[in-house]
Amino acid sequence: MRNLKFITTIAATLLLSSTGAFAASAEKGRVAFGKNGCWQCHGWEGQGGNAGPRLARTQLPLEALTAFVRGTNGPMPPFSKKVLSDEDLADIYAFISAQPAPPDPKTIPLLAR
Numbered sequence: 001m002r003n004l005k006f007i008t009t010i011a012a013t014l015l016l017s018s019t020g021a022f023a024a025s026a027e028k029g030r031v032a033f034g035k036n037g038c039w040q041c042h043g044w045e046g047q048g049g050n051a052g053p054r055l056a057r058t059q060l061p062l063e064a065l066t067a068f069v070r071g072t073n074g075p076m077p078p079f080s081k082k083v084l085s086d087e088d089l090a091d092i093y094a095f096i097s098a099q100p101a102p103p104d105p106k107t108i109p110l111l112a113r
């Protein structure tokens with residue numbers, strides 16, 4: 001079991017590092033996303049909810065996302081470094097960036113006419 005987790009982590013890391021941008025961990029990002037309550041407004045998968053917009057596959061660069069999360073003074077509460085470290089935020093970024101694309105609506109029978 002531990003080995004499986006280890007292999008999965010390596011595989012995820014290789015996958016992410018092969019796409020270039022992230023040294024961060026999507027797996028740790030999922031945990032940080034839960035622990036810091038992002039899911040309450042943005043949904044467990046970052047798919048968006050009643051209270052917050054969709055974050056999955058964000059087009060924002062990490063710097064812009066970090067600036068927003070640290071400095072927002074609108075409907076979303078800001079998260080300072082004391083509450084959420086840069087490392088955790090980079091992991092969260094890896095997590096939301098790694099979400100799969102939504103399926104083509106044509107492949108969903110209920111939506112086909």
Ligand code: HEC
Pocket residue numbers: 033036037038039040041042051052053055058060065068069072074075076077079084092
């Ligand atoms: C209390 C609800 C709430 C929580 C908790 C919350 N957010 Fe948000 N978030 C929002 C709302 C509402 C917006 C839209 C705000 C705006 O446009 O000013 C937003 C916007 C964002 C955006 C900008 C999205 C874009 O494309 O412009 C990011 C990034 C983001 N949130 C990340 C996070 C992260 C990461 C966490 C957890 C650390 C988090 N949020 C927790 C409500 C929340």
